Each structure stands twice: as C-alpha cells, then as structure tokens.
Amino acid sequence: MNLRNEQKRPLKNIGTAINIGFNLDGMQQPLHSLRIDFYTIFNKKKGDWMVQSKGRKYLFLLFCLLPTFLLFVVFTVYPMINGLYMSFFEWSGASGNKTFIGWDNYKELFSDPIIPKTIWHDYFLVVTKVIGIMILSLFFAVALTQLKIKEAPFYRIVFFFPNIMSVVVIGILWTFIYNPDLGLINSGLNKIGLGRLAKPWLGDTFWALPSLVLPSVWAGIGLFMLMLIGGILSVPKSLYEAADIDGASSWKQFWQITVPLVWPQIKTSILYIVITTLNGSFIIVQVMTEGGPNNATQVMGSYLYQKAFKEFNFGYGATIGVMILILSLVTVLLLQVFLKREKVDY
Amino acid sequence: MNSALGKFFIGVAVRIPLILWSLFVLYPLIWMFIGAFKSNGEIFASPWSIPESLHWSNFATAWTKYNIQTSFMNSLFVTLVGTLLCLVFAIPTSYAIERVKFRGSAVLFNVYLASMMIPMVLGWIPLFFILLHLNMLNNVWALSLIYAVTQIPFSIFILTSFMGSIPKELEEAAAIDGMSQYGVLLKIITPLTANGIITVSIMNSVTFWNEYFMALIFLQTKEKQTLGVTMDLMNQEAQYTNDWGALFAGLSISVIPVIIIYAIFQRRIMKGLTEGASKG
Numbered sequence: 001m002n003l004r005n006e007q008k009r010p011l012k013n014i015g016t017a018i019n020i021g022f023n024l025d026g027m028q029q030p031l032h033s034l035r036i037d038f039y040t041i042f043n044k045k046k047g048d049w050m051v052q053s054k055g056r057k058y059l060f061l062l063f064c065l066l067p068t069f070l071l072f073v074v075f076t077v078y079p080m081i082n083g084l085y086m087s088f089f090e091w092s093g094a095s096g097n098k099t100f101i102g103w104d105n106y107k108e109l110f111s112d113p114i115i116p117k118t119i120w121h122d123y124f125l126v127v128t129k130v131i132g133i134m135i136l137s138l139f140f141a142v143a144l145t146q147l148k149i150k151e152a153p154f155y156r157i158v159f160f161f162p163n164i165m166s167v168v169v170i171g172i173l174w175t176f177i178y179n180p181d182l183g184l185i186n187s188g189l190n191k192i193g194l195g196r197l198a199k200p201w202l203g204d205t206f207w208a209l210p211s212l213v214l215p216s217v218w219a220g221i222g223l224f225m226l227m228l229i230g231g232i233l234s235v236p237k238s239l240y241e242a243a244d245i246d247g248a249s250s251w252k253q254f255w256q257i258t259v260p261l262v263w264p265q266i267k268t269s270i271l272y273i274v275i276t277t278l279n280g281s282f283i284i285v286q287v288m289t290e291g292g293p294n295n296a297t298q299v300m301g302s303y304l305y306q307k308a309f310k311e312f313n314f315g316y317g318a319t320i321g322v323m324i325l326i327l328s329l330v331t332v333l334l335l336q337v338f339l340k341r342e343k344v345d346y
Numbered sequence: 347m348n349s350a351l352g353k354f355f356i357g358v359a360v361r362i363p364l365i366l367w368s369l370f371v372l373y374p375l376i377w378m379f380i381g382a383f384k385s386n387g388e389i390f391a392s393p394w395s396i397p398e399s400l401h402w403s404n405f406a407t408a409w410t411k412y413n414i415q416t417s418f419m420n421s422l423f424v425t426l427v428g429t430l431l432c433l434v435f436a437i438p439t440s441y442a443i444e445r446v447k448f449r450g451s452a453v454l455f456n457v458y459l460a461s462m463m464i465p466m467v468l469g470w471i472p473l474f475f476i477l478l479h480l481n482m483l484n485n486v487w488a489l490s491l492i493y494a495v496t497q498i499p500f501s502i503f504i505l506t507s508f509m510g511s512i513p514k515e516l517e518e519a520a521a522i523d524g525m526s527q528y529g530v531l532l533k534i535i536t537p538l539t540a541n542g543i544i545t546v547s548i549m550n551s552v553t554f555w556n557e558y559f560m561a562l563i564f565l566q567t568k569e570k571q572t573l574g575v576t577m578d579l580m581n582q583e584a585q586y587t588n589d590w591g592a593l594f595a596g597l598s599i600s601v602i603p604v605i606i607i608y609a610i611f612q613r614r615i616m617k618g619l620t621e622g623a624s625k626g
Contacts, residue, residue: 056527061446067435068498072495075473075491079476080469082472083468086471144364149360159371161371164604166577167558168573175581184377184394226619226620287558309563317471321467321469325465
C-alpha cells in the first residue's frame with residue numbers, strides 16, 4: 001500500500017528542499033538549471049544561498065502539519081494511550097472514585113465466562129465473512145471482467161449499493177427480514193412448503209449468530225468485487241491470449257493467471273474484512289440483537305459497550321478494548337505472514 | 347455452430363447467479379420502499395403484498411412524530427461540517443508530505459497510515475471523558491470535529507496520491523511569479539486536486555452520514571441525535587408500538603440522500619475504487 005511513498009522518499013535522502021519562492025533575489029542561475037534544482041535535495045555542504053528561507057519553510061511546514069497532527073494526537077493517539085492506562089483502574093465514571101487496581105481487571109477478564117464466547121463469536125464472523133465474501137466477490141469479479149457480459153455495469157452498480165448504506169439501516173432491514181411473523185424469510189419458507197424450517201431466527205440461541213453473517217455478506221460483496229475487478233483489469237490481456245493459444249482451460253487460467261496476479265488485491269481484501277469485522281462487528285450486533293439472546297451473539301465490541309456505557313464499569317470496558325486491540329493486531333500480523341506469497345511476474 | 351451454442355450456454359449459466367444476486371440485493375430495498383407506503387394492516391397481512399393505496403402518512407408520522415426531522419438536520423450538519431473540516435486539515439498535510447521535503451515525512455505518513463489499521467473502540471471511552479471535561483458532549487460541532495479527525499488518515503492517503511500526479515512545473519512557474527508557498531497550496535494545488543478532493547469528500551460524507559456508534563455515545567438528547575441513533579431507537583420502539591409503516595418510511599428517508607449521491611457520483615466512486623485497488 002505504501003510502497004509508492006517509500007520509493008519516493010527513502011529516509012536517507014531527506015535533506016532540505018530548495019524553495020525558490022522566497023529567495024529569487026540574488027540568484028544568478030539561469031532558469032533551466034533552476035528547474036533541475038527546484039525541489040531536488042539540497043546538500044548543505046554545497047552552498048548556503050537558500051539557507052535564509054529555512055525559517056520560512058519551517059513556518060510553512062508547521063502551518064501545514066501542526067494543527068492536523070495536534071488534533072490527531074488529542075482525538076486519536078491520546079485516547080488510545082489513556083484507554084490503556086484506564087484499564088488498570090476501577091472506575092464508575094464519577095470523578096472522585098477512581099482507584100488503581102493493577103492487573104485486577106485483566107484477572108477478571110480471564111475468569112469472565114462471557115469473554116471466550118465473545119472472542120469465539122467474533123472469529124466465527126471473521127471466518128464465515130471472509131469465506132462468503134471472497135468466494136462470491138471473486139466469482140462476480142471474474143464473471144464481470146472475463147466473460148463478455150453487456151449488462152456488466154448494471155450488476156456492478158447494484159452489487160455495490162449496499163456498501164454505502166448505513167449499518168443501522170441494513171441491520172433494521174434485516175431484523176425485519178428475519179422477523180418470525182412479518183419477515184420475508186419465514187413467509188418465503190412457508191410459501192415453498194418448507195414451513196417447518198421457519199423459526200425466530202434472531203431469537204434462537206443457535207441460529208442468531210449465523211443469521212448475522214448473511215446481512216454482512218449482502219452488504220459487503222460490492223466493495224471487494226470492485227477491488228478485485230481493479231486487480232483483474234490490470235493483468236495484461238496477452239497472458240490470457242497466450243494461455244488460450246496453449247489450450248489452457250478457463251479453470252486453469254483462473255488458478256494459474258488470475259489468482260497469482262490478483263493476489264495483492266485478494267490479500268488486501270481479506271485483511272480488510274478481518275480488520276473491519278474485529279473492529280466493527282458490534283455495530284450490526286448492537287442494532288440487530290444487542291448481544292442476545294442470552295449472549296448468543298455478544299461480540300467483544302458490544303460487550304465493551306455494555307460494560308462501559310451501560311454498567312458504567314469504564315475500567316473493565318477499557319480492558320476489553322485493550323483485548324480487542326491486541327487480538328486484532330496479532331491477527332493482522334499473523335495473516336500478513338500466512339498470506340505472503342512470492343511476488344509473481346510473468 | 348457448436349462453440350456458438352456452447353458460448354450461449356455459458357452466458358446463460360453465468361447470468362443465473364448474477365441475476366439471482368441482483369434480486370437478492372434489490373428485493374429487500376424494494377420491499378423497504380413498498381413497506382413505507384403500506385398501512386399496518388397490510389404489513390401484517392402479507393410481507394409480499396403491494397399496497398392498495400399509497401400511505402404517504404407513514405412519511406409524515408416518521409418525519410414529525412419520531413424526531414426524524416430534527417435528526418435529519420443534525421445528520422446533514424455533521425456530514426457537511428465534518429467533511430469540510432476534514433479537508434481543511436487533510437489538504438495542507440497531504441501537500442507537505444507529498445511535495446515539501448522534510449525530515450520525518452515518510453515516518454509521519456506511515457504513522458497516519460498505520461492508524462487506519464488500529465481499532466478505535468478503546469479510544470472511545472477516554473474520548474467520552476475528554477468531551478465531558480471540555481463540556482463538549484452532546485455537541486454536534488464536537489462530533490463533526492471528531493468525525494473529521496477519524497477520516498484524516500484516509501483522506502491524506504488518497505489526497506497524496508492525487509497530488510503526486512500534479513506536474514511540478516506548475517508550482518515552479520507560480521513560485522517564479524512570486525507566489526508564496528501558501529499561495530501555491532491554496533491557488534494551485536487545491537484546485538488541481540479537485541478530483542481527489544471530490545472523491546475523498548464523497549467517501550467521507552457517506553461515512554459520516556452513516557456513522558452510528560460515536561453518535562450514540564457522544565450525543566445524548568433527542569434534539570441532538572443523528573439519523574442512525576434515531577432510527578435505532580425507532581426500531582426498538584416499533585417492537586412495542588408496531589408502527590412498522592413509519593419505521594419503513596424512516597428507513598427510506600435515511601437512504602434516499604445516499605441514493606441521490608450514488609446516482610450522481612456512481613461512475614466516480616466505481617472508478618476510484620477499481621483504480622485505487624490496482625495501484626494497491
């Protein structure tokens with residue numbers, strides 16, 4: 001992702017840029033050489049005619065960078081660090097009674113019977129979503145690029161639309177689709193004669209969690225399909241043509257050309273699904289089931305919300321937050337290793 | 347002849363899943379809009395039926411009785427202010443990172459980039475108390491600012507890549523004409539990054555419009571709530587009041603602006619996402 005910038009700005013090359021905007025006066029160089037020098041890296045040993053602009057340059061840099069960075073520190077970095085700190089306290093939110101309790105919150109975390117459930121639920125969602133979304137979006141991406149389908153733009157537009165809908169709307173809509181009396185699913189099952197399969201989906205301790213996967217897949221396909229389409233379109237056409245001449249089947253072409261060359265996009269998609277699920281699955285949970293029935297859909301984030309903002313146990317909530325942070329960082333790192341493949345160039 | 351027939355069958359076979367998924371995506375949405383026009387009796391009778399007459403009253407009920415009017419305006423406010431603030435803070439930083447050489451520029455860029463990977467849930471608890479101490483809880487301005495800050499890293503990521511493609515000669519020419527760096531940023535770079543700015547702003551505004559959890563935590567009274575929170579409360583209430591028609595109308599109201607944005611900018615969004623992916 002950041003390759004572009006690393007190539008452009010290797011750390012060792014950092015120097016002072018020449019800024020002719022401020023020191024044209026006294027400069028003897030002809031314009032063409034000026035062009036070459038402009039924004040090139042200036043070696044301090046060579047001369048000092050631009051030194052006078054340094055102060056102004058840094059003022060400009062401060063103007064550009066400081067307000068943004070300050071806000072970033074105050075509203076992003078500091079809260080994270082403070083959250084870490086808070087996880088060592090027992091605190092109900094009232095200003096006076098904040099007591100340091102060391103590792104007690106963490107001990108409670110390890111003995112809390114609901115915590116393993118929340119972790120399991122989160123990873124259940126991660127795995128099912130990765131499988132469901134990747135298979136479908138890869139299939140659609142290949143179908144819409146490799147086969148000549150005239151109405152392909154229509155499918156792209158339709159499939160992507162749920163991606164920009166709010167999770168609240170998606171959640172409410174699907175709660176209603178699952179509604180035992182008024183919803184589409186049960187009445188559909190009744191219509192086709194499978195009425196015995198009808199059940200209160202979100203109220204059933206076994207079915208509630210799997211029921212949350214479908215809306216996420218429904219809403220998630222489009223984005224990843226577009227990313228994969230981007231990858232497939234950047235594969236040189238000549239490769240497929242050559243494979244055609246060699247008589248390779250479409251199936252073989254898919255595994256030997258498409259998958260290896262689109263691997264960076266596949267990897268990014270998987271990582272993105274994992275990150276957004278671990279960090280955001282609780283929103284759809286909160287809207288559709290609030291963690292119920294009987295914690296059957298409780299995920300880490302929804303449990304944090306319940307502990308911190310409903311039971312006002314902010315210290316313990318922060319501890320759950322630390323757990324989410326650590327688990328998602330570890331998961332992402334492990335995935336980076338597992339999904340690593342030799343870069344393929346044909 | 348044989349291969350033509352074969353192609354035809356492949357065409358049909360591939361279209362079946364495509365058409366099925368289209369129906370699967372569209373039907374719940376159509377169902378939602380139809381539901382918004384049904385009377386409660388019709389909703390209870392059958393989820394598949396078409397309303398006999400259009401019950402516009404559902405929209406009126408949702409708009410006035412369920413606080414959607416106020417929260418619609420609040421959502422509009424945080425979306426617009428958040429998007430603008432995000433640009434104000436992201437554009438100068440993007441320019442400095444992309445075009446001004448300074449020590450630590452790559453580090454700074456990577457810090458912003460890395461923060462996109464980190465779950466913010468942990469930060470929300472302290473953020474709640476920061477806002478409490480600054481007396482900024484239940485304040486739509488504060489929420490807009492926080493929204494803006496959360497999208498700054500993403501915006502920098504996109505804007506730097508757009509700025510990278512602006513020819514340097516334009517800046518040089520302006521500098522030779524005696525324009526200051528501030529002038530170059532404001533009058534040369536910003537207009538030339540218009541495409542990137544529009545792309546980023548669409549993405550950001552859709553995110554802000556849809557945001558739910560921070561709004562739930564940081565806004566506390568009915569007068570300040572945004573649409574997501576109001577819809578969620580309305581949904582919980584509907585379990586008891588059974589006012590499903592109004593709920594569907596409310597859902598429709600909150601989706602319509604997104605549909606309009608999507609209809610206008612669909613091509614740009616698609617292009618941005620597919621091309622962004624191939625740059626990887």
